[in-house]
Amino acid sequence: MAGDDAILETEGLTKEFRGFVAVRDVALRVRRGAVHALIGPNGAGKTTCFNLLTKFLQPTAGRILFEGRDITGLRPAQVALLGIVRSFQISAVFGHLTALENVRVALQRKRGESFDFWRSEKVLERWNGRARELLDAVGIAAFADVPAAELPYGRKRALELATTIALEPRLMLLDEPTAGMGREDVGRITALIREVAKGRTVLMVEHNLAVVADLCDTITVLVRGEILAEGDYARISADPRVREAYLGSEEG
Template identity: 65%
Template structure:
């Protein structure tokens, strides 16, 4: 049975719990992601953030609890089906093809909603439409000079930009980003963070991170996990001053 929808809340977890052979990895997590915001799910290593993310994106099934998308219960819905609803996970399902060009990668992604990656029988005008839309998406992520380069040739930060472009090709209402800033140098972090901010202008973003400082000026709301439970939640100004959060990050180099 679905609850009455709250238009302000687009994605919600209620009492979300995940056990692995008696070990409680996630315990009674209640999370509300507001429409049109960037919401970061963070925590030190072992905090349970990846497990929560995998539950929300349906790559894991909860032991107990409920997940709602736009008021609809999706707790038992398959990942492919929630993607069609507009809830799209990036950097996992949007893996790029290293030996295809940037343009070809985005065109393949645009063809996915049609039911198959390659429609050889489609009219030439349809393929031109995909080509034009692909160029628009490439421009949106600042990859126009790289359009003819293979994905394998791209520097690390630009590969992440390509992955965002292929995710945008699925026209998501909610983008779920799995550590989009991991492994980046300072310059790439700034550029990718700015890109995420830009593409979030007309959609909702939920991202997993372990580094509190890199989401400081990017996120509207930060949820901090520790040992599978929510430790604190709110804007960076509030969360970063929480004594329990400071303790959780003490000595990790991420506070």
């Protein structure tokens, strides 16, 4: 354990769907405080990996260790409570709730369970201040009272980020945070992620290599469910196997 500062580790992580092996024998190691990218061509098993790590899927084989603790048997809500909070490929906001309420649903988790149907939601107002701070931090304070569904796409992703940070996660898993964004939004979200990554660990799936090069200190390349290479951007981009499997199309 000493000197080995991995916040998340997997051993032999495998997921099989009716004979099709989506993720095979993956040994992933995410260093505490790192911004770690998981890249690879379509169908490489990146999102499946995410679903396994957050327990939305149950692995066929292998173990997942979070801060040295085996979390393989936990349920997704329990994993979230330990401090692993994920985002989704398609922006996941609560459309009919206002931006403020979106963030508050996450903050509300701090009071424990919320089965008290007889109590007024006024008790939640004590988190309004913190919710506004978080909205402000991602630059959408002006939209606090707007239903999330009415926000433009880039703002939705910002809101999702604010909601995720509200839980004060120790490990954030971002699934393609810049997918489907215009260039300006990509710049804004990248800056935001850099900001919120301070003092946290981030594992992200990302297709935009410019973003990866810009943000991430470690990159794992996944091809056909298996780890092909790992290292920093310079090393990965120089690796001939990676170039062939992943970057090759850009070269030729």
